Amino acid sequence: MYVLHIGNKNYSSWSLRPWVLMRTLGIPFEERLTPFPTGSSFSLFRAFSPNGRVPCLVDDGWAVWDSLSIVEYLAERHQGVWPADGSARAWARSAAAEMHSSFTALRNLCPMSCGVRVEPFPMSDALKHDLFRLGDLWNDGLARFGGPFLAGDRFGAVDAFFAPVTFRAQSYGLTFEGAAAAYPKRLLDLPAMLEWYAAGLAETWREPDHEAEIRAAGTLVEDLRAIA
Incomplete structure (x- = not known):
């Protein structure tokens, strides 16, 4: 079975891409979520991802990294990833x-x-x-x-x-x-x-750099996440 390594569901837009594709198309996989650490995540994610980033798909011990590459890898093995026309x-x-x-x-x-x-x-x-x-x-x-x-x-x-x-x-x-x-x-x-979305709301992890980016974007009106 595929193993899909992802980051926090609240933050990780890149991880969402292959995850939602595989879920919606019914492609079985094991999810492994590693929260973003404070500061650089390179060393932590390098344990399973060659470029030290998420997402990373592992198939029979072979790592496929970057969301676009993962999608093309899946398209070679499963119908419906790209249109038939x-x-x-x-x-x-x-x-x-x-x-x-x-x-x-x-x-x-x-x-x-x-x-x-x-x-x-x-x-x-x-x-x-x-x-x-x-x-x-x-x-x-x-x-x-x-x-x-x-x-x-x-x-x-x-x-x-x-x-x-x-x-x-x-x-x-x-x-x-x-x-x-x-x-x-x-x-x-x-x-x-x-x-x-439900899983993202339930997360209690907070990463300072991501939180700072949110504050820099505008005025926080509502925080629906579980209490950290």
């Missing part, structure tokens, strides 16, 4: 790769923390641009392939790559126009997303 598959891969390599302002200015609600500080032009591009991308996929997911009628890898954005939308009150407006809630209502 060639055009939809090409679009989905492009959109997932863009999410993987771009949207820096969104990552930095709206860090993922499932259990908080934040009134964000005035948006920078870079963040506005990222949000505009997200809405544009989602509307394109939903219109092009008919929805309700980005590349058609089934949840797949491209949706998994944007799953962390939907938690950010919930935490920071981010909104989108057109068909994209309903997309975050659609993902948040998936059973696997509800499972991840």
Whole structure:
């Protein structure tokens, strides 16, 4: 059985991607969660991950690291990771790769923390641009392939790559126009997303650097997490 190493569910957007994909597609795996330590996590995570980061998938002793690589590894072994249609598959891969390599302002200015609600500080032009591009991308996929997911009628890898954005939308009150407006809630209502969210709220770990990023993002309105 696969072993998927992840970080805190409240914080770890990168870990969420393969986790929610495998849960939703019914790909069995053993979860091993290692909380982020204070300071550098490199030495701790190096015990199971070659690059000292999460997520990391281990298959029969062989480590596959980085969320994009993990998804491609799974796609070689399981149906439904990417769309069967060639055009939809090409679009989905492009959109997932863009999410993987771009949207820096969104990552930095709206860090993922499932259990908080934040009134964000005035948006920078870079963040506005990222949000505009997200809405544009989602509307394109939903219109092009008919929805309700980005590349058609089934949840797949491209949706998994944007799953962390939907938690950010919930935490920071981010909104989108057109068909994209309903997309975050659609993902948040998936059973696997509800499972991840409940586990994130139950965590009592607090990592100072992640908490500082949240405070820098805006005014904390509500903290729904279990008491540390």
